[in-house]
Structures are given as structure tokens and as C-alpha cells.
Amino acid sequence: MDLKLLNEQGQSSATVSASDAIFARDFNQALVHQLIVAYQANARSGNRAQKDRSEVKHSTKKPWRQKGTGRARAGSTASPLWRGGGRTFPNKPDENFSQKVNKKMYRAGIRSILSQLVREERLVVVESFTLDTPKTKAAVTKLKDMGLNNDSVLIVTDTVDENLYLATRNLAQVAVVEPRYADPLSLVYYKQVVITKAAVQQIEEILG
Helix, strand or coil, X not given: CEEEEECCCXXXXXXXXXXXXXXXXXXXXXXXXXXXXXXXXXXXXXXXXXXXXXXXCCCCCCXXXXXXXXXXCCCCCCCCCCCCCCCCCCCCCCCCCCCCCCHHXXXXXXXXXXXXXXXXXXXXXXCCCCCCCCCHHHHHHHHHHCCCCCCCEEEECCCCCHHHHHHHCCCCCEEEECHHHCCHHHHHHCCEEEXXXXXXXHHHHHHC
């Protein structure tokens, strides 16, 4: 298929030939959902820490005698039934939330996302994306001249130079990554995705 190539003024000047297997396949919603859930789960640090009944600070004295009080028998204030007692199944810092995703599934999910971005006209291809100065104002001006909103833009470029990195790092809703770091969550989250012509070739090599 052919993707529109935008110039510096945001006008379609030519087309770029792209693989149909990557940019023109059907959208698999179930696979994309599974991919994003797994990506977010693998990012969890698992730093919650709770105590069981052997770890809480409590008295070893029996709260009251076994019989004759009319209340239920109790042997320890560390019981999970008591306020301040230990948890029955406490969370530990070494808890593992990771989910396994096969390479074939991951690549198929990325292809499905890229194809849907093309159908929704959220994917833009440019010849290159470079800046002469490491100024945030220069990055905002360039995005505005190309007809892109700088409130939610993901820039996928073949190489991230220092000027581009420094100019966009203060823009909260603008991210710059190389093709190998374009994760599924970012591709779905950002409203517009800008890909350089050389990055399209790298994506085809990675997902081909």
C-alpha cells in the first residue's frame, strides 16, 4: 500500500510504499487488548508489602478466658479476624505480575495497531524530523507548521539526535522514540503518530 508523505508545511507531496502485511491488515481487538494489558502488567514493580499474623506486633496473651464470658473464643489478637491483625494472604514485594507474550503475538498486535492508525488517519509519514536548535519553541513551531497538535504526538524516528531530544523533553504530551522502542501502549495512547520514512523501513525489517 501507499502512505501519504507530508512535507514541512503539512501538505501531501508524495507517497511512500509500505508493506500491506504491516499497514493494511485487519484490526484484532482481542489481541491488542491482551497485548496492552500484558505490557502494563509487566511494568508493575510489585512493591506492596503486608504482614501476616506472625509478623504483626501483638501480645501473646490470650485476650480472655476460654469459657464463661459469652463471647466467642479467642487465642490471639494477631488473628486476621481482628482489627490490626495479620492478613490471611498478604502481598509481598517479590510478587510477580508479569504476563508472557509470544513474539509472534507481539508482532501481530503491533501490525494490527499500525494498520488501525492508518485507517483512522492518525499516522503521518514525513521525510525526516530534525531541528536546528535544541529549543522547545522550535519543536512546537515545527509541529504547528505541519498541522499537528502538540498536545498528543508520538514521533518515531530512525535516529533521535540531541537537538530533537532536548527540544521535546519539556513537552508533556510529545514523545520521541526509535522504532524498536515503539511500545503498543504509546501507539494507542497518542492521538497522532509521526513516522519518518527511514523509520518505516526499520519497522518493516523488525516486524517483517
